[in-house]
Amino acid sequence: MSKYRKILSLLLLVVLPLAGCAGLSGPARNLGDTVINAEETWSGTVRINGVVTVKKGGSLTILPGTKVLFVRKDIDGDGIGDAEILVEGKLIARGTVAAPIIFSSAEEKPQPADWKYLYLDFARQADIEYIISEYAYSGIQVHFCKAKIKNSVFRHNIDGVRFSTVNIEVTGNRIYGNRHGIRYEERRSRAEVSGNDIRNNKIGIFAVTRSVDKANIHHNNIVDNDDYNAKLGIDQHHDVTLRQNWWGTTSSEKIARNFFDKKQDETLGRIRAPEPLAEPVAITLPIGIEEE
Numbered sequence: 001m002s003k004y005r006k007i008l009s010l011l012l013l014v015v016l017p018l019a020g021c022a023g024l025s026g027p028a029r030n031l032g033d034t035v036i037n038a039e040e041t042w043s044g045t046v047r048i049n050g051v052v053t054v055k056k057g058g059s060l061t062i063l064p065g066t067k068v069l070f071v072r073k074d075i076d077g078d079g080i081g082d083a084e085i086l087v088e089g090k091l092i093a094r095g096t097v098a099a100p101i102i103f104s105s106a107e108e109k110p111q112p113a114d115w116k117y118l119y120l121d122f123a124r125q126a127d128i129e130y131i132i133s134e135y136a137y138s139g140i141q142v143h144f145c146k147a148k149i150k151n152s153v154f155r156h157n158i159d160g161v162r163f164s165t166v167n168i169e170v171t172g173n174r175i176y177g178n179r180h181g182i183r184y185e186e187r188r189s190r191a192e193v194s195g196n197d198i199r200n201n202k203i204g205i206f207a208v209t210r211s212v213d214k215a216n217i218h219h220n221n222i223v224d225n226d227d228y229n230a231k232l233g234i235d236q237h238h239d240v241t242l243r244q245n246w247w248g249t250t251s252s253e254k255i256a257r258n259f260f261d262k263k264q265d266e267t268l269g270r271i272r273a274p275e276p277l278a279e280p281v282a283i284t285l286p287i288g289i290e291e292e
Helices: 003-021 252-257
Strands: 029-031 034-036 039-042 045-048 051-054 059-062 067-070 084-087 090-094 101-105 115-121 125-129 131-134 136-143 146-150 153-155 159-164 167-171 174-176 180-185 190-194 197-199 203-207 216-218 221-223 228-232
Touching: 084 090, 101 136, 136 146, 136 153, 153 159, 159 167, 159 174, 174 180, 180 197, 197 203, 203 221, 221 228
Parallel strands: 029 045, 034 051, 039 059, 045 067, 051 084, 059 090, 067 101, 084 115, 090 125, 101 131, 115 136, 125 146, 131 153, 136 159, 146 167, 153 174, 159 180, 167 190, 174 197, 180 203, 190 216, 197 221, 203 228
Antiparallel strands: 131 136
8 A cells, every 4th residue: 555545544534434423413502582693503403492583684594404492481471482583684494305494392292382483574584495383373474574485384383374564485385283374464465375285274364454365375275274264354354365276175155164254244355266276286295294
């Protein structure tokens, strides 16, 4: 063996073990009230016992496979855990099929509203893909910003996905086991909601108020929700159109039975469901197929 080959072999003996350790996550990181003003990256397990705020100049990247666990602490006694992530800056949370990012309760026996929410408020940028968000008051809330929420799971929350006054895409998600699957106040929103499976919630789609039928909610499966597949909230006087969705049937009469609108309250608008699909939308998302 030449001198150079001996040196190379020795280097490999040192470098390869170190490379194998590079992907190992250390002990859980514990955060109380925290402000992020610069670039930060999370991996492994992060336990949050407080409010983490990503300020306007800050950037948080959460790597695939990260578990973000929220400790239940209800100081104000409103029945909702106080721990949350508030994003005013940039959030990149892109998991993978093999390694989704988990946002969940840290409690031994988790319940909906153990933590508050993943809250995007005037955020500079927000890309969410392949996450599982569960046991929150809101799995995610988005207000006054642009966001993409794709190929993710929202389950066992009070509200699965909630938004108002946004430019938002909600596509390819599984949304189930929540009190409200999607809850929104349109308020000049540009919302594209398509290719989602919204089932086994108390209410599938909840248009709370101030919606003037601009949200484009189409080509979703909205079925088997316990109380109503779609509901209008108080003061929602305008009609809401949910075109080209799968309701489990193509019968207009049967579809309308699972709506709460003007039929039950004369002050409300009507929910319209023209051109119902004849078969379910194929949902290819391989995560979040339960466990229920």
